[in-house]
Amino acid sequence: MALNLLMLGPPGAGKGTQSERFARTRGIPKISTGDILREAVHEGTDVGRRAKAIMDRGELVSDEVMIGIVRERLERADARGGFVLDGFPRTVAQASALDRIMDGRDPLIVVDIVVPEEELVRRLGGRLICENCGANAPMAATATAPCLKCGGRLVQRADDDQAVVLERLKVYHRMSEPLVEYYKIRPTFRSIDGAQAPDRVAADLVAAIEAAGSGALRQGVKG
Numbered sequence: 001m002a003l004n005l006l007m008l009g010p011p012g013a014g015k016g017t018q019s020e021r022f023a024r025t026r027g028i029p030k031i032s033t034g035d036i037l038r039e040a041v042h043e044g045t046d047v048g049r050r051a052k053a054i055m056d057r058g059e060l061v062s063d064e065v066m067i068g069i070v071r072e073r074l075e076r077a078d079a080r081g082g083f084v085l086d087g088f089p090r091t092v093a094q095a096s097a098l099d100r101i102m103d104g105r106d107p108l109i110v111v112d113i114v115v116p117e118e119e120l121v122r123r124l125g126g127r128l129i130c131e132n133c134g135a136n137a138p139m140a141a142t143a144t145a146p147c148l149k150c151g152g153r154l155v156q157r158a159d160d161d162q163a164v165v166l167e168r169l170k171v172y173h174r175m176s177e178p179l180v181e182y183y184k185i186r187p188t189f190r191s192i193d194g195a196q197a198p199d200r201v202a203a204d205l206v207a208a209i210e211a212a213g214s215g216a217l218r219q220g221v222k223g
């Protein structure tokens with residue numbers, strides 16, 4: 001059975017870090033819509049040019065564009081054996097489109113990473129990424145350290161500016177938090193405490209996926 005994992009949670013919950021780590025250990029692709037958009041901005045493509053202003057304000061790129069990007073990405077051969085989806089869906093319309101995309105494939109396992117609001121604001125304010133390759137720097141990194149992946153300069157993400165952080169959290173509560181209601185009735189939904197140290201979160205994530213996987217088997221038997 002393919003492991004099709006979807007990570008939910010507010011900006012700053014650690015979805016990116018945990019998705020990356022989990023995907024690497026399982027040898028499946030991590031598909032981050034934020035990374036895909038940042039790459040498009042970097043490359044100056046049409047989508048990138050239109051997305052940049054929206055991202056800089058902390059708002060959401062249109063459902064139509066995002067659903068197209070994800071549909072195309074999930075059809076690629078490397079996603080057939082499983083994937084970790086990070087940053088999508090962010091609206092209920094995206095979630096129902098994803099259900100249609102997933103029709104006939106193994107069920108989605110959905111893990112929600114829960115972190116208190118004050119902690120999110122603190123984390124987002126201190127987050128650094130590489131100016132050159134876009135990689136996230138470890139939380140303890142300082143702006144004078146080089147990127148661990150490519151040696152590039154570390155800078156604050158444009159949308160981690162305080163006013164934008166508050167807007168992104170507002171957008172999360174309004175548009176994305178309803179996704180918890182959307183998914184939580186499924187036997188494959190679990191939530192984990194993301195306020196712990198990253199290693200503990202990673203261990204809880206594995207346990208949650210195993211528990212949700214038995215939910216997926218039950219769902220498979222029923223459906």
Ligand code: AMP
Pocket residue numbers: 011033034035037054055056058059060061062066086087088089090094159168
């Ligand atoms: P992230 O790296 O996931 O925090 O995404 C950075 C920004 O990209 C978001 O604040 C949005 O502007 C945009 N974005 C990423 N994923 C989506 C999505 N699924 N729907 C709409 N906008 C998105």
